[in-house]
Amino acid sequence: MDKITIAHGNGGKETQQLLQRYLFSKLPEELKRTPGGVGIDYPDDGALVSNLVISTDSHTVNPYFFPGGSIGKLAVSGTLNDVIMMGGRPTAILDSIIVSEGFPLPSLDKIIDDMISVLREYKIPLIGGDFKVIPSDSMKGIVINTVGLGISKRPIVDKIRPGDSIIVTGPIGTHGAVIAALQYGIGTSLESDAKPLMKLLDLFEKFDQDIHAARDPTRGGLAATLNEWAQLSGEMIVVEEKKIPVLEEVKSISSMTGIDPLSLASEGVGVIALPSEKENEVLEELNKLGFTPAVIGRVLNPKDIENNSLVILRTLAGGTRILEMPVGDIVPRIC
Amino acid sequence: MDKITIAHGNGGKETQQLLQRYLFSKLPEELKRTPGGVGIDYPDDGALVSNLVISTDSHTVNPYFFPGGSIGKLAVSGTLNDVIMMGGRPTAILDSIIVSEGFPLPSLDKIIDDMISVLREYKIPLIGGDFKVIPSDSMKGIVINTVGLGISKRPIVDKIRPGDSIIVTGPIGTHGAVIAALQYGIGTSLESDAKPLMKLLDLFEKFDQDIHAARDPTRGGLAATLNEWAQLSGEMIVVEEKKIPVLEEVKSISSMTGIDPLSLASEGVGVIALPSEKENEVLEELNKLGFTPAVIGRVLNPKDIENNSLVILRTLAGGTRILEMPVGDIVPRIC
Structure with missing residues (x-):
């Protein structure tokens, strides 16, 4: 098998195996984290650089509007949650939006409204990002990548214990x-x-x-x-x-x-x-x-x-x- | 015009106008930066949260292999450059890879090799990321989002002066x-x-x-x-x-x-x-x-x-x- 399958993206066994073989195994240990930090050597919701929690996720949900939300609400909420689950109090978000040529502007408008409505509710600044357009023969729809930053007094680095x-x-x-x-x-x-x-x-x-x-x-x-x-x-x-x-x-x-x-x-x-x-x-x-x-x-x-x-x-x-x-x-x- | 065009992604006038109308204008001033930081109110290569420089970019280059490099080399180099151009000494990178179903694994292998070869040369740790697969009827190819972190003793916040x-x-x-x-x-x-x-x-x-x-x-x-x-x-x-x-x-x-x-x-x-x-x-x-x-x-x-x-x-x-x-x-x- 020499092609990517949908299963490679399931977040389960196949994703773990693919990343281990094609990415993690190629990196020397000292390039898997910052000194004293938590990185890809210890898969959690985010990474830790001293007391800074940082997390990134690409959101590709289809359909991009669904009962209870949209890709915009999901992208911001999901990344805030990754920061929170490492014990980080979110301080800022960055976003990167990729849309296909021909994507309806009213939909983009609504998706961005949904992002901003979460940011406003929780008073999280959006401090940077990127915006790209892909020709319609290569992509249909929208992808939103978000980056979350947070500060943690005591980070939660997952380690369960007996009992x-x-x-x-x-x-x-x-x-x-x-x-x-x-x-x-x-x-x-x-x-x-x-x-x-x-x-x-x-x-x-x-x-x-x-x-x-x-x-x-x-x-x-x-x-x-x-x-x-x-x-x-x-x-x-x-x-x-x-x-x-x-x-x-x-x-x-x-x-x-x-x-x-x-x-x-x-x-x-x-x-x-x-x-x-x-x-x-x-x-x-x-x-x-x-x-x-x-x-x-x-x-x-x-x-x-x-x-x-x-x-x-x-x-x-x-x-x-x-x-x-x-x-x-x-x-x-x-x- | 109610649809996204290729010109909206040119990084020029149309991109500026679209982001102004659909994103920046919707955010209150206090959510455009962290207190004392630099954010989307001041478009530079990256954002600044106290002395931390952070930058994110989605790389969609087509074709993904080209003379002198690949999307992997470009994604890491481009994000390191955004951190450097804000005066930040890069400390870590995060990546998020989105590939389409059917994408050739040997190509993914080579693209990740190219990323890692830059990380090894400059000793930059890869501390986190994401990996998603999109069905082939919605996307063809690969998109790589990168996040760069750096520390700056004296950030370069672009402000040209007469003379x-x-x-x-x-x-x-x-x-x-x-x-x-x-x-x-x-x-x-x-x-x-x-x-x-x-x-x-x-x-x-x-x-x-x-x-x-x-x-x-x-x-x-x-x-x-x-x-x-x-x-x-x-x-x-x-x-x-x-x-x-x-x-x-x-x-x-x-x-x-x-x-x-x-x-x-x-x-x-x-x-x-x-x-x-x-x-x-x-x-x-x-x-x-x-x-x-x-x-x-x-x-x-x-x-x-x-x-x-x-x-x-x-x-x-x-x-x-x-x-x-x-x-x-x-x-x-x-x-």
Whole structure:
């Protein structure tokens, strides 16, 4: 196989393998991070250069307008979330817009309005960017790249530990289900959950010694986030399907398309790992902040089992299976 | 007109007008920069957040391999140059690669090799990024977005002053001419000048009080850079065509295509404004650093003429004309 496939862009196993082979393995160790920082040697939502958090993402969602938002809202929210999930208080955004020749100006107008409306709501300056046009024989649509900068007093560099509880801040897979429904032509009243998770910063600052990991499970969904954590930390995670909140409409889209909700992107949900003795305090605080959190599982204690970087799912039916890193083409252009 | 045209992406007048109308005018002043920083209120190569220089660019060059380089070399060099031209010593790069389904893996391999070879040569870490795949019915090819970070002891925020000399560090328009020749099917032995201008940092540090403006004239060429400087500073610039270095092959491609070399991109040339009394010292230093610099004009003295933000060209034929901000579609996807 010598060509790029849709699966290479799934944010799961194939993406990891491709990047490892064609990019990461070519770089000497000292060029994978700044001295003392966090870089591509430690895949998190963003990078860390002393106390500066920086994140970049290319947004290619199709269609670019969807119930609950647009590529504009998604691009800004998604990048703010990546900064927030590293414990960074966002200070600025840069954007780079690529549109195809013939793209309708009223659509561009609306997309930029959506970007600016998020920036205004959270008072984040847009300090720079780029704008390019591609001839219509090479591209159709719009791509928005965003860069987020933030300052973190205590960065959250994901490292789960035995005994941690895994909490999600709300029902998962909603954004992915909306996009899947549109791509498959399934009617639904569901709206994307895309929004900045700015309120989580208060939680992170209050429990700053206790948050061992935080991620927004976008491309590849909860399955990708938990697998990355297990791999990064060399620990085993056990989650219980019945405790994972999923909206009824998401379940229904999931059963019609055959896509596991655990592989579907969320764009307004956080996954957090913290010592289980702090669980109740954190749940209380999350409820106060307006979230609907749930404890979905635990990182196993070393005495329970030998560490081997796996995610185990206790299924609704009472069985046990390995929750794999997503493979295959799932839903293309979900974000 | 309610659709995007190729001209909207020229980096000249139409790009300025589109961004002003659809983006900049929608943002309140306090969201155009961080407090005390430089942002989209002052269009330069990058933005400034205290002493951090940050720049982002989407690279869409077509074809993605060309004599003298590839989109990989261009993407890294171009972003390093944007950081350098703000007086920043590059500390790290992030990349975001978007490829179409079916893109040849050996080409991706070579493009990433080209990126990494520049990073290795200048010891710049790659600390983060993104990777997306777009179905082949929506895009053909590859787009690379890069983010550059740098630290500047004394940032160069472009502000030309009356009496300044304008210096270019080498012949202009070479990269643009190569891409134009490929797009028009003109045979040439010319190679792109794409390269990081890292050596200019020594000049900027040595003459740190004297560099009033520095820019690499990419999309829109020298004409766009000089017009932006005239607009930003409210000054008039006079340049002499006979003093502007242009390679013979570039002139020949220019005459065959009818594209003014002054509108063609350079990717390895700096334009610098500095007090004319420092001109000789700076020329000497540039020659020592291996450049082939030329003084091409001056910023007029206030006593000479009323300021009105124009660029005047004294032509080879002995006439005088206004050198306009580039308009129309020039060469699409030059960078």
